[in-house]
Amino acid sequence: MPGRLRHFSSCVFAIVAVSLAMTVTWAASERWEFDRIIGRVERQYGDLEAVRLRLLAWESLLRDSAGLDERQQLRAVNNFFNLQLRFGDDQTLWRQADYWATPVEALRIGAADCEDYAIAKYLSLRQLGVPSSKLRITYVKAVRLNQPHMVLTYYERPDAMPLVLDNLVGGILPASQRSDLVPVYAFNGEGLWLPGARGDKQVGDSKRLSRWQDLLKKMHAEGFPAGSGF
Known part of the structure; x- marks a missing residue:
């Protein structure tokens, strides 16, 4: 996220205060039909072999990882x-200051900003x-880079030390070993959290994140099923 540090202090307020966006829900349990998804990509952008291979590799990842335990799934997905x-910043990849790409968009061009990885x-x-x-x-501040950054965190239990999946570091490390990252806010398909001395505090739901809702709408247009909540 180079070039956006000047916006960093206002990010939390802007995210929490953003007006309620149209609700877009998702069914994670529905099987993704990659033939349909690839077909839409090819109709829009042409039959590009490198793109097809990356999307088929993603399908293979999901198929091959289905029987693994969660820790193994974390490693497989992170490595993939x-x-x-x-890595490429949004201005270079999308000619925009801040753009949240779908996995299909990222795999189509073979590049991503930190939020796209997460x-x-x-x-x-x-x-x-x-x-x-x-x-x-x-969403974190990367101290050594002195800039905003985004990672995925995994909590084995609600009170567990989270594991950090990061495009900057190959391995998956507990947050206690990532002193270079300072959390600012976090979200998933159900909630929005701010860090606190007594643990993270839920302050809303992801329906208030307009960029997240826009991303899910883009995925629906790409051929992913809409349903009951990611």
């Missing part, structure tokens, strides 16, 4: 997107059946 996608990992793990209560897309 960290290896498949090169979103793709979150949606993939939800499709594999990991409960949303265990997953949060977490």
Whole structure:
């Protein structure tokens, strides 16, 4: 997220105060039909072999990871997107200051900003059946880079130390070993949290996040089923 540090202090207020967006719901339990999804991509952008191969690799990841335990699924999904996608900032990739790409958009161009990595990992793990209560897309300040950043965090139990899935670090580490990250807010398909001395405090739901709702609408247009909540 280079170039956006000047907006950092106002991000929490802007996210919490954003007006209620149209509700878009999602069914993580419905099987994704990749033939349909790939067909829509090819009709819109042409029959590009590299894009098809990346999308088929994503389908294979989900199929092959379905029988693994959650820790193994975390590693498989984290490694897949960290290896498949090169980093690029939103201005370079999308000619916008802040753009949340769907996993299909990121895989189509083979590149992603930090929030795109976190979103793709979150949606993939939800499709594999990991409960949303265990997953949060977490907006942080990357201290060493002195800039905003986004990661995915996994809570094995509500009171557990979260594990951090990050495109900057290959391995999955507990948050206690990521002193370079300072949490600002977190969200998933059900809620919005702010950090506090006594633990994170839920302050709303993700329906207040207009960019998240827009992203789910884009996925529905790409051929993903709409349903009952990601």
